[in-house]
Amino acid sequence: MTNAIEYDRYDRIRPIRWTGAALELLDQRKLPFTVEYLSCASSDEVASAIHALAVRGAPAIGIAAAWGAVLAARAIEAGDGAEAAAKLEPALQRLNTARPTAVNLAWALARMRRALTGAGADWRDALEREARAIETEDLAANRRMGEMGASLIASGSGVLTHCNTGSLATAGFGTALGVIRAGVAQGRIGKVFADETRPWMQGSRLTVWELQQDGIDATLIADAAASHLMKSGQVDWVVVGADRICANGDTANKIGTYQLAISAHHHGKKFMVVAPSSTVDMDTPSGDQIEIEERDPSELLGVSGSRTVADGIQAWNPVFDVTPAELIDAIVTEKGIVEHPNPERMRAVFGAA
Numbered sequence: 001m002t003n004a005i006e007y008d009r010y011d012r013i014r015p016i017r018w019t020g021a022a023l024e025l026l027d028q029r030k031l032p033f034t035v036e037y038l039s040c041a042s043s044d045e046v047a048s049a050i051h052a053l054a055v056r057g058a059p060a061i062g063i064a065a066a067w068g069a070v071l072a073a074r075a076i077e078a079g080d081g082a083e084a085a086a087k088l089e090p091a092l093q094r095l096n097t098a099r100p101t102a103v104n105l106a107w108a109l110a111r112m113r114r115a116l117t118g119a120g121a122d123w124r125d126a127l128e129r130e131a132r133a134i135e136t137e138d139l140a141a142n143r144r145m146g147e148m149g150a151s152l153i154a155s156g157s158g159v160l161t162h163c164n165t166g167s168l169a170t171a172g173f174g175t176a177l178g179v180i181r182a183g184v185a186q187g188r189i190g191k192v193f194a195d196e197t198r199p200w201m202q203g204s205r206l207t208v209w210e211l212q213q214d215g216i217d218a219t220l221i222a223d224a225a226a227s228h229l230m231k232s233g234q235v236d237w238v239v240v241g242a243d244r245i246c247a248n249g250d251t252a253n254k255i256g257t258y259q260l261a262i263s264a265h266h267h268g269k270k271f272m273v274v275a276p277s278s279t280v281d282m283d284t285p286s287g288d289q290i291e292i293e294e295r296d297p298s299e300l301l302g303v304s305g306s307r308t309v310a311d312g313i314q315a316w317n318p319v320f321d322v323t324p325a326e327l328i329d330a331i332v333t334e335k336g337i338v339e340h341p342n343p344e345r346m347r348a349v350f351g352a353a
């Protein structure tokens with residue numbers, strides 16, 4: 001179990017690049033066949049890219065929004081941080097409403113506002129420093145969580161993951177996928193399964209592609225095959241990311257996570273949530289208070305742009321669900337692991353709201 005993790009090996013995919021003049025986003029709508037960066041020169045372009053899923057994954061949209069605030073600053077004149085904060089607020093609000101469920105977006109923008117507090121004429125530098133810090137800290141948190149989460153996994157285990165929680169969804173390395181990378185490097189994980197994650201196909205288009213870049217074998221399954229897989233005994237842990245973790249441990253993540261947790265519980269498999277503390281929202285008492293994003297039903301009506309459903313059919317497209325804390329064995333963050341989360345154990349690691 002002493003295999004060192006060669007982090008350089010995982011540095012090949014960077015979803016977010018700041019050029020000094022523009023924000024470049026690896027366009028996740030086009031992967032895996034086209035690797036192309038979308039250049040955003042204004043905060044409104046960043047907000048549109050977040051809404052359209054050109055950049056996606058809770059930590060990545062927080063980082064992109066932080067750089068969006070830096071771009072918004074280019075469009076205003078202000079003598080100090082207080083004046084800048086007032087003038088930037090409309091742009092920050094537009095970034096904030098680009099997607100509702102992942103708390104990392106609001107968290108990153110709150111940090112950007114705080115960076116302006118007390119800043120003088122050099123307020124633009126303060127903003128840029130903060131955006132860079134948010135990005136750098138995310139990468140460090142992912143590496144730490146990777147090692148912490150992997151330490152829970154017994155040698156030779158099989159894991160199943162959902163959605164995409166890798167480099168593409170973060171500053172790099174990933175959350176749940178970081179645990180999988182670390183677990184494979186340490187020889188703990190023998191077999192990786194990824195589900196397709198309908199309807200947007202983050203698993204089949206992004207996760208298995210990311211793992212292939214690292215030379216990690218992964219087996220793709222249909223979402224509907226997950227319970228059958230667990231029953232077959234090939235999986236010991238379900239390892240997922242999060243978009244918002246509440247004060248009681250209830251966790252919002254990609255639609256389908258909840259049914260994986262129910263199935264894991266039924267089959268006696270362990271269920272791990274991996275997320276940086278920027279995903280923890282101690283101000284929201286429970287999952288009942290989380291706004292669940294509903295996207296355009298057209299995402300369900302076709303595959304790769306080709307319509308597969310008869311005209312006139314209605315569809316409902318909630319893109320996240322909430323897994324109750326009692327179905328979670330461990331929440332892994334860079335601040336610590338909360339086993340069998342409840343309000344008291346959450347407070348012990350993250351403090352009171």
Ligand SMILES: CSC[C@@H](O)[C@@H](O)C(=O)COP(=O)(O)O
Pocket residue numbers: 056057058059102162163164165166169170174175176202240241242243253254255319
């Ligand atoms: C490290 S990413 C964690 C979550 O953001 C991820 O599991 C997820 O649900 C992403 O949803 P998406 O709609 O693709 O942004």
